[in-house]
Amino acid sequence: MLNNKNGIIFGVANKRSIAWATALALHEAGAKLAFTYQGDRLKENVEELTNEAMPGSLLLSCDVSKQDEVDEAFRHIGEKFGRLDFLIHSIAFAPREALGGEYLNTSREAFLTALEISAYSLPQLARAAAPLMTEGGSIVSMSYYGAEKVVAGYNVMGVAKAALEASTRYLAKDLGPRNIRINAISAGPIQTLSARGVSDFSTMLKHHAERAPLGRNVEPREVGQTAVFLCSSMSSGITGEVIYVDCGYNIMGI
Ligand code: NAP
Ligand code: 1JT
Numbered sequence: 001m002l003n004n005k006n007g008i009i010f011g012v013a014n015k016r017s018i019a020w021a022t023a024l025a026l027h028e029a030g031a032k033l034a035f036t037y038q039g040d041r042l043k044e045n046v047e048e049l050t051n052e053a054m055p056g057s058l059l060l061s062c063d064v065s066k067q068d069e070v071d072e073a074f075r076h077i078g079e080k081f082g083r084l085d086f087l088i089h090s091i092a093f094a095p096r097e098a099l100g101g102e103y104l105n106t107s108r109e110a111f112l113t114a115l116e117i118s119a120y121s122l123p124q125l126a127r128a129a130a131p132l133m134t135e136g137g138s139i140v141s142m143s144y145y146g147a148e149k150v151v152a153g154y155n156v157m158g159v160a161k162a163a164l165e166a167s168t169r170y171l172a173k174d175l176g177p178r179n180i181r182i183n184a185i186s187a188g189p190i191q192t193l194s195a196r197g198v199s200d201f202s203t204m205l206k207h208h209a210e211r212a213p214l215g216r217n218v219e220p221r222e223v224g225q226t227a228v229f230l231c232s233s234m235s236s237g238i239t240g241e242v243i244y245v246d247c248g249y250n251i252m253g254i
Contacts, residue, residue, distance in 0.1 A: 001232045003030035006081040008073075010036050010062070010125065011090030011142075014045050016192045018142055018223055019090035025224030026088075026231065027054050034081065036062035036073055064091060064121040074128040084132035086231040089125055089141035092194060093117040094157050099198060103155040114156045119163035126171050126182065136179030138231045141168065142223070143184040143242060145250055153198070165242050172240030181239035183230050188218040188246035213248035 007026060011019035012035055023033055035057060037046045043061065050057040058080050062073040077084060094114035098106055126139055146154035147161030168184045175182060189208055195201050209217045226245045229235050244250050 001029040001228060001234070002026060002085075005031045005085040005231070006034075006083060007031050007086040007088065007231065008034045008036065008077055008084060008129070009088040009090070010064070010121075011088070012037065012046050012049065013042055013193050015049060016190075016220070017090065018187060018190060018192060018220055019088060020049060021220030022088055022090065022224040022227045024053065025221060025228045026086075029228045029232070031086070031231070032081070034058035034060060034077055036060045038063045064117060064124060067124075070124060070128055074132065078132055081132070083134050084129055084137060085135070086138040086140070087125060087129045088227060088231075089122055089139065091117065091121055092142075092157065092160070094155075094160065096197065098156045100153045100155070103159075106156045111156055111159075114160045115163060118157065118160035119167060122164055122167045123171060126175065126180075130175060130178060130180060133178065133180050137181070138235070139171070139175075139180065139182040140227050140230045141182075141184045143186045144189075145186060145244075145246065147186070147242075153200075168242065169240045176239060181230075181235070183235075183238060183240070184242045185223055185226055185230070186242050186244045186246060186250070187223045188212065188249055190218065190220055190223070192220075208249055209247075211249060211252055212246065213251070216247055218245055218247050 009019050009023050035046050037043050060073040060076055062069045095110045098110035122141055143161045143165055146158035147165050165184055168182055171182045189205055205217055223245050
């Protein structure tokens with residue numbers, strides 16, 4: 001489905017990352033992939049994963065809070081790939097103390113950091129990618145239900161995801177004339193590095209599975225397969241959307 005397509009994936013930290021499940025699905029669909037990692041600490045992880053599953057993948061260092069690293073990563077991509085067809089944004093960060101307790105107490109610093117890394121990075125990366133998407137393209141980011149409804153403790157990340165989803169709509173308008181589509185996947189809760197250390201995450205997983213129409217939690221692979229669909233021409237009429245991959249959790253009332 002994605003033969004002869006080139007893509008770049010932001011946000012692989014380890015094998016549990018949603019970005020890694022997405023990479024495996026995109027690779028299976030025939031895409032050629034590049035990966036970015038944040039700093040040397042994560043380089044080894046990504047190297048180990050890609051060496052085994054897709055040797056020869058292009059690996060680039062990129063912390064989105066550093067514009068020169070973003071510029072350098074896309075310069076490299078332009079050199080090595082020429083054309084870019086899709087970009088996966090699977091990045092989020094907020095200081096730990098901001099997840100939990102009351103949103104009321106969010107510090108200016110935590111707010112700005114969470115919004116910068118988790119939301120501003122979308123227009124930032126879209127702007128850098130667009131010139132390489134010469135035959136149209138697809139951009140996919142990862143959101144969560146806390147963007148639209150209150151999830152106790154998700155706090156400033158919910159506000160950042162609301163900005164990410166709104167950015168998806170505004171960017172869809174700007175990029176549409178170049179046939180670049182941009183959509184967000186709103187994934188159900190998944191036990192990843194980000195989720196680790198979030199108190200009561202297992203309670204949340206249990207609650208989610210019980211309440212969701214499918215009676216279970218979403219598999220990372222299912223998020224990956226939806227990304228394949230959004231990167232392929234099968235979704236050519238879809239842009240600016242938030243697609244729920246949450247076993248139906250979000251549709252429930254009482
Ligand atoms: P993850 O494996 O921890 O992935 C988060 C990634 O963001 C990591 O690779 C992390 O790198 C990267 N990142 C953080 N700050 C960065 C920066 N300044 N520059 C570049 N990369 C940076 O966790 P995940 O659950 O797969 O999260 C991926 C996405 O899915 C996030 O947007 C998250 O909000 C979303 N999501 C997760 C869930 C869930 O329940 N897990 C549900 C819905 C949506 P470092 O490790 O170096 O910080
Ligand atoms: C970050 C973290 C982004 C955890 C995240 C995230 N996106 C989803 N999760 C999982 C999650 C889900 C719920 C929750 C808390 C975390 C950790 C810090 C970096 C950014 O509720 C309290 C529902």
